[in-house]
Amino acid sequence: MAETIIFQSLPSRPAPTQTEGLVPWAKANLFANWQSTLTTLVVGALLLYFIPQFVNWAILTATTVPNAEACRTPGVGACWGVITEKYRLIIFGRYPLEVQWRPLVATLLLLALLVASCTRAFWNKWLLVLWVVIIGTFFTLMYGNVLGLTKVTTDRWGGLPLTIMLSSLSMVMAFPLAIAVALGRRSKLPAIRTFCTIYVELIRGVPLISVLFMASFMFPLFMPQGVTIDVMIRVLAGLTLFAAAYMAEVVRGGLQAMPKGQAEAAASLGLSYWQTQGRIILPQALAMVVPSIVNNFIGLFKDTSLVGIVSLYELTGSLGLALNGDADWRPYKLEGYVFITLIYFSFCFAMSRYSLWIEKQVNKSKLR
Amino acid sequence: MAEAKVAPRTPPTKRDWSWRSQAFRGLMYQILAVVLIGGAVWFLAHNTAENMRIRGIKSGFDFLTAPAGFDIGESLFPFDSNNPYWKAFLIGITNTLRVAIIGIILTTILGTMIGVGRFSRNGLVRGLCQAYVEFFRNVPVLLQLLMWYLLFTELLPDIADAKQVGGFFLSKGGLSFPEPVWASGHVWAIGGLVVGLVAAWFYRRWAQGKFEATGQLRSMVWAPIGVVVAFGIVGWLIGGAPSEFNLPKKGEFSVEGGGSLTPEFLAVLLGLTLYTASFVAEVVRSGISSVARGQGEASQALGLSKNQEMQKVLLPQALRVIIPPMTSQFLNLTKNSSLAVAIGYPDVVSIANTALNQTGRAVECIAIIMLVYLTTSLSTSIFMGWYNAKSAIQER
Numbered sequence: 001m002a003e004t005i006i007f008q009s010l011p012s013r014p015a016p017t018q019t020e021g022l023v024p025w026a027k028a029n030l031f032a033n034w035q036s037t038l039t040t041l042v043v044g045a046l047l048l049y050f051i052p053q054f055v056n057w058a059i060l061t062a063t064t065v066p067n068a069e070a071c072r073t074p075g076v077g078a079c080w081g082v083i084t085e086k087y088r089l090i091i092f093g094r095y096p097l098e099v100q101w102r103p104l105v106a107t108l109l110l111l112a113l114l115v116a117s118c119t120r121a122f123w124n125k126w127l128l129v130l131w132v133v134i135i136g137t138f139f140t141l142m143y144g145n146v147l148g149l150t151k152v153t154t155d156r157w158g159g160l161p162l163t164i165m166l167s168s169l170s171m172v173m174a175f176p177l178a179i180a181v182a183l184g185r186r187s188k189l190p191a192i193r194t195f196c197t198i199y200v201e202l203i204r205g206v207p208l209i210s211v212l213f214m215a216s217f218m219f220p221l222f223m224p225q226g227v228t229i230d231v232m233i234r235v236l237a238g239l240t241l242f243a244a245a246y247m248a249e250v251v252r253g254g255l256q257a258m259p260k261g262q263a264e265a266a267a268s269l270g271l272s273y274w275q276t277q278g279r280i281i282l283p284q285a286l287a288m289v290v291p292s293i294v295n296n297f298i299g300l301f302k303d304t305s306l307v308g309i310v311s312l313y314e315l316t317g318s319l320g321l322a323l324n325g326d327a328d329w330r331p332y333k334l335e336g337y338v339f340i341t342l343i344y345f346s347f348c349f350a351m352s353r354y355s356l357w358i359e360k361q362v363n364k365s366k367l368r
Numbered sequence: 369m370a371e372a373k374v375a376p377r378t379p380p381t382k383r384d385w386s387w388r389s390q391a392f393r394g395l396m397y398q399i400l401a402v403v404l405i406g407g408a409v410w411f412l413a414h415n416t417a418e419n420m421r422i423r424g425i426k427s428g429f430d431f432l433t434a435p436a437g438f439d440i441g442e443s444l445f446p447f448d449s450n451n452p453y454w455k456a457f458l459i460g461i462t463n464t465l466r467v468a469i470i471g472i473i474l475t476t477i478l479g480t481m482i483g484v485g486r487f488s489r490n491g492l493v494r495g496l497c498q499a500y501v502e503f504f505r506n507v508p509v510l511l512q513l514l515m516w517y518l519l520f521t522e523l524l525p526d527i528a529d530a531k532q533v534g535g536f537f538l539s540k541g542g543l544s545f546p547e548p549v550w551a552s553g554h555v556w557a558i559g560g561l562v563v564g565l566v567a568a569w570f571y572r573r574w575a576q577g578k579f580e581a582t583g584q585l586r587s588m589v590w591a592p593i594g595v596v597v598a599f600g601i602v603g604w605l606i607g608g609a610p611s612e613f614n615l616p617k618k619g620e621f622s623v624e625g626g627g628s629l630t631p632e633f634l635a636v637l638l639g640l641t642l643y644t645a646s647f648v649a650e651v652v653r654s655g656i657s658s659v660a661r662g663q664g665e666a667s668q669a670l671g672l673s674k675n676q677e678m679q680k681v682l683l684p685q686a687l688r689v690i691i692p693p694m695t696s697q698f699l700n701l702t703k704n705s706s707l708a709v710a711i712g713y714p715d716v717v718s719i720a721n722t723a724l725n726q727t728g729r730a731v732e733c734i735a736i737i738m739l740v741y742l743t744t745s746l747s748t749s750i751f752m753g754w755y756n757a758k759s760a761i762q763e764r
Contacts, residue, residue, distance in 0.1 A: 029491030036490045043492045191398035195405060202738075205745035207703035209717060210737045217730035221416045302508035309710055316511055334522070337515045341507050348506035 068328040082332040083339050086322045090336065093158015093318035099150065103161040106141040109134050110164055118354055131172065138165065154232040158313035158321070160343065162232075166314065167301040170239035171247075177240070178247035179286075183277060185252055196248075203245035208303055211238045216310040235307050243300050250292045254285035287362055294355035298348050305344075315340050416731070431727045432457070438722055440714045442630050453723055460719030461740055467636050467715065468702040468744070474641045475701060476694075479648025484678065486653045497649065504646035510707050513639035517711040520631035537616050543634060544616035547627035553607025560603020561596060568592035632713035636705065644701045651697060655690035656682050688756075695752035699745050706741070716740050 018024050030040045061077035063070050064084050071079035083090070092100050113134045116122045122130075142161070145151035184196035203211065215238030216231065223229060258281055266276040308317030319336050323329050385392055420427055432454040440447050443459040444466070485497035504512070521540055525531055530539030535546040548554065575586040604610075616628070659682050667681040709718040717737055724733040 025491075029489070029494075032489050039488075039490045040492050043490075043496065189394045189398050192401050195401060202742070205742040206738045207706040207717070207741055209706045209709065210734060210741065213721075213724075213730075213734050213737070217724065218416075218734060221419045221730070222412045223419075224415050225418065225422070298506075302506075305508040305510045306707070308510075316508065316514070331522070333518055334515070337511065337518065341511060341515070344508055344511065345503070345506045349502065352502075352506065 068332075071332060078338075079332040079335055082323070082329050082335050086329065086336070087339075089159075089322035090315070090319050090340065091159045093162065093313045093321065094156045095158060095161075096150075096152060096156065099144075099152070102141045102144070102149070102152075103157075103159075106138045107161045107164055109141075110138055110161075110168060114164075114168060118358075135169065154230050157232065159318040160315050162307075162312065162314040163301070163304050166236060166239060166304045166307065166312075167297065170236055170243050171297050171300055173236075173240045174244035174247050177244040178251050179282065181244060181248035182251035182255060185248065186255055200245045200248055203242055204249070208242055208306055209309060211242045212306060212310045214238065231310070232312060235310060235312055239300070239304070239307075242303075243296070246299075247293065247296055250289050250296060251285065253292070254289035255281065257288060258285050290362060291355045291359040294351060294358065298351050298355070301347060301351070302344065315343065425728055427729065427731065429732055431723075431729055431732070436723070437726065440719070441712070442633065442714060453727075456719050456723065457716065457736060460714060460716035463713065464702075464705055464708075464715040464717075464740070465744075467633065467640070467708065467713070468705050471637055471640045471644070471701050471705070472698050474637070475644045475648055475697075478641060479645040479697075480652050482645060482649035483652025483656070486649070487656060487678075489674070501646045501649050504642055505650070507643075509639060509643040509704050510710060512643055513635060513707055513711055516639045517631065517635035520635050524631075535613070535615050540631065542628055542630045544628045546613045546615050549610070549612040549614050551607075551610035551612065553604065553610035556607025557600055557604035560606070561600040563603070564596035564599025567599060568595040571595055630713075632708070632711055635711055636708045636713045636715075640701055640704055643704070644697055647697050647700070648694065651690055651693045652686070655686035658689045659685045691752065691756045695749060695756075698752075699748055702744055702748070703741060706737075 016024065031037045057077040059078075061075060062080055063076050063078075064080045065071075066081045066085035068079075068081070070076065071081055088097065088100060092103050095103050113130060116130065117127060140146060141149070142157060142165075143152060143154070181196045181199060184192045185200065187193050187196075212235060215234040219229065219234045219237070262280055262284070263276055266280045271280070304314055305316040307314055308320070311317075313321050319333075319340055323333050323336055387393060419425075433452050435450050436453045436456045437449050438456075439449050440456060440459055442463070444462050445459070447455060447459055482497045482500055485493050486501075488494050488497070520542075524538060524540050527539045527541040530537040530541070530544075532538075537544040569592075572588060572592055575588060575591075578584060578586060614627075663681055663685065664677055667677040672680065705715055706717040708715040709721055712718065720733040720737045724730055727733075
C-alpha cells in the first residue's frame with residue numbers, strides 16, 4: 001500500500017525587520033551562504049595584503065622631489081620626481097620649451113570643442129562652423145609662421161596635443177566617409193557595393209600597424225615625382241581610412257536596424273533616394289548608433305598610441321623620448337608609465353561614462 | 369456613374385536610355401565608380417613604379433630566397449642567419465599564431481570567468497570584476513604590453529638569482545619549466561587521450577539521452593573529464609610510463625635545460641590576454657543579461673541551484689548572442705599581437721619590419737603582413753560563422 005504523502009507547508013519566515021543599511025546589505029552580499037563567506041574572507045584577505053603595500057609604495061614612502069639622488073635612497077617607494085622633472089617633455093614632446101603655451105592653449109581649445117560637441121545645447125549647424133574655426137586655430141597655433149609666431153615643424157609636435165588632435169581629427173574626417181561607405185554597402189548597385197565591401201573587409205582584416213606602415217613607407221612612393229607629404233598628414237590619412245572602415249560597420253548596423261516601412265513610406269511619398277536617406281533614414285539610424293560611435297572614438301584614442309612605432313611622438317612615444325636617453329631617470333620608467341596610464345584612463349573612462357549616458361538618452365523614446 | 373479612369377502609368381521599359389530611368393542612372397553611377405577607382409589605382413601604381421625606377425628600388429619577391437642575415441630570438445624550429453628570408457617569415461607566422469592561439473584560449477577562460485563574476489551573489493567579487501573591466505579596457509594595449517615588458521625585464525631578479533618555485537624558475541631571462549623528455553610512451557598516452565575523448569563523447573550522448581528519457585541527471589562535466597584522464601593514464605602506463613623530465617637547473621650565468629618562455633613572449637601573452645579578457649567579459653555579461661529575466665526566475669522556481677541556472681539555462685541561451693562579438697574580439701587579439709614589434713617579440717610584423725629595413729622592399733613586406741592577417745581573419749570568421757550557424761536557434 002502506497003504511503004500517503006501529506007503536504008505540509010513550511011512555516012513562513014518572519015519578515016526582515018531591516019532591509020536597508022550596511023548590515024543587511026553585507027548579510028545579503030558578503031555572507032549569504034558559506035561559499036560566499038569563504039570568498040569574502042579570501043578576497044578580503046588578499047585585498048588587505050596588497051592594498052596597504054601599494055599605498056605604501058605610491059604615497060607613504062614616495063617622493064616628489066625632482067632629484068634622481070633622492071629616489072635612489074633606500075626605503076623610498078615610488079619616485080614621482082620623474083614626473084615633476086619631466087612632465088613637460090612627456091606631455092608636450094619635443095615642442096620648443098619656451099613656446100609651450102601654444103600647444104597648451106590649442107589643446108584646451110580642442111578639448112573644449114570636444115566637450116561642446118558632446119553637449120546637447122550645441123547640437124546644431126553652428127557646431128560645424130565651430131569645428132572649422134577651432135581646427136584652423138589649432139594648426140595656426142601649433143605650426144606658427146604667421147602673426148609673429150615662430151614656425152614649429154610637425155616633427156617637433158608631440159605628446160598629448162598630438163594624441164588628441166590625431167584621434168579627434170581622424171574621427172571627424174572618417175565620419176562622412178563612413179556614411180558614404182555604409183550606404184554603398186547597402187546599395188543595389190553591384191559595382192559600388194563590391195568596392196565598399198572590399199574596402200571595409202580589407203581594412204578590418206589587417207592590424208592598424210600595417211596601415212601605419214603603409215602610410216609611413218608606401219605613401220611616399222604613391223605620390224607623383226616632386227610631391228612630398230608630411231609624415232603627420234600621411235599618418236592622419238591612414239588613421240582616417242582605418243577609422244572609417246570600422247565606423248562604416250557601425251553606421252551600417254544602424255541602417256539595418258531601421259524598419260523597412262520607413263524607406264517604403266518615404267518612397268510612397270515620392271522622395272528620391274538622397275531625400276529618403278538624408279531626411280528619413282540617416283537621422284534615425286545615426287541617433288541609434290551614437291553610443292557605438294563614442295565607443296569607436298575611445299578605441300581610436302587608445303590606438304593613436306601606435307603612431308609612436310612610425311616615429312610620431314604622441315603621449316606613449318614622448319614618454320620613451322623623455323626617459324630612454326636619460327640614464328638618471330631611466331630606472332623610474334614605471335612611474336612614467338603609471339602617469340600616462342592615468343591620463344589615458346581618465347580620458348577613456350570619462351568617454352565611456354558619456355557613452356552610457358547618451359545610450360540612456362537615445363533609449364528614452366523607447367521607455368514610454 | 370462617371371468614374372474618372374486614370375490610365376495606370378506604364379512601367380518603364382527595360383531599355384530606357386534617359387537620365388530619368390533609375391536603371392540607366394545606376395549603370396552610369398557604377399561606370400563612374402569603376403572609372404574613378406580604376407583611375408586612382410592606376411595613378412598610384414604608375415607613380416609607385418616610376419618612383420621605384422628613379423630611386424633604383426628593385427621589386428619582386430625574389431629576395432625571399434636570399435639569406436636573411438639576421439638571427440631570431442625565439443623560434444619553433446632551428447634558424448640561423450644564413451637561412452633564407454622565407455624561412456624567417458615562416459617563423460614569424462608561427463610565432464604570431466602561437467601567441468594568438470594560446471592568448472585566445474586564456475582570454476576566453478579569464479573573460480568568461482570575469483563576465484560571469486559580474487553576476488555573483490558576492491558583492492566583493494562583483495565589484496572586483498567591474499573594476500577589472502573598467503581598468504583594463506580603458507588603457508591602450510600597447511601601453512600595457514610595454515608595462516608588462518618593463519616589469520619582466522627590470523623588476524624581476526637577475527638570471528643568476530632566479531626565483532624558484534618547485535621546478536620553475538622566473539627571472540629577467542623569462543620562465544623556465546620542467547619539460548617531459550620525449551619518449552615513445554608519450555605516443556601511447558596521447559592515443560589514450562584520443563580514445564578517452566571519443567569515449568567521453570559517447571558517454572555524454574548516452575547521459576543526455578538518459579536525461580531526456582527519464583529525467584535522471586548524470587554528471588556531464590566531471591565524469592567525461594574523468595574518462596579522458598583515465599584513458600590517458602592507461603595509455604601512458606601501457607607505453608611504459610615514461611616519467612623522465614628535463615629539469616631546468618640554475619647554472620653560473622643562466623638557467624639551463626627544461627623548456628623556457630622568453631620575457632617578450634610572456635609580456636605579449638599576458639598583455640593581450642588581460643586586455644582582451646576585459647572586452648570578452650563585457651561580451652559575456654551583455655550576452656547573459658540579454659536572456660529574458662523570466663528564464664532565470666523560472667529556473668529558480670523549478671529548484672535549480674545557482675550554478676545549474678547559469679550552466680543549463682542562462683549560458684546556453686546567452687551563447688547565441690555572445691558568439692558574433694566574441695569572434696571579433698578573437699580577431700582583435702590576433703591583430704593586436706602585431707604590437708609585439710614594439711617590444712621585440714619576433715612575430716610576423718617584426719620580421720617583416722626587419723626585412724623591410726634590410727632590403728627596402730616596402731611594398732612586398734607590407735603585402736606579406738596584410739596577406740597573413742587577412743588569411744587568419746577570414747578563416748577565423750568563416751569558422752565562427754559555421755559555429756554560429758550550428759548553435760543558432762533551430763526554428764520550426
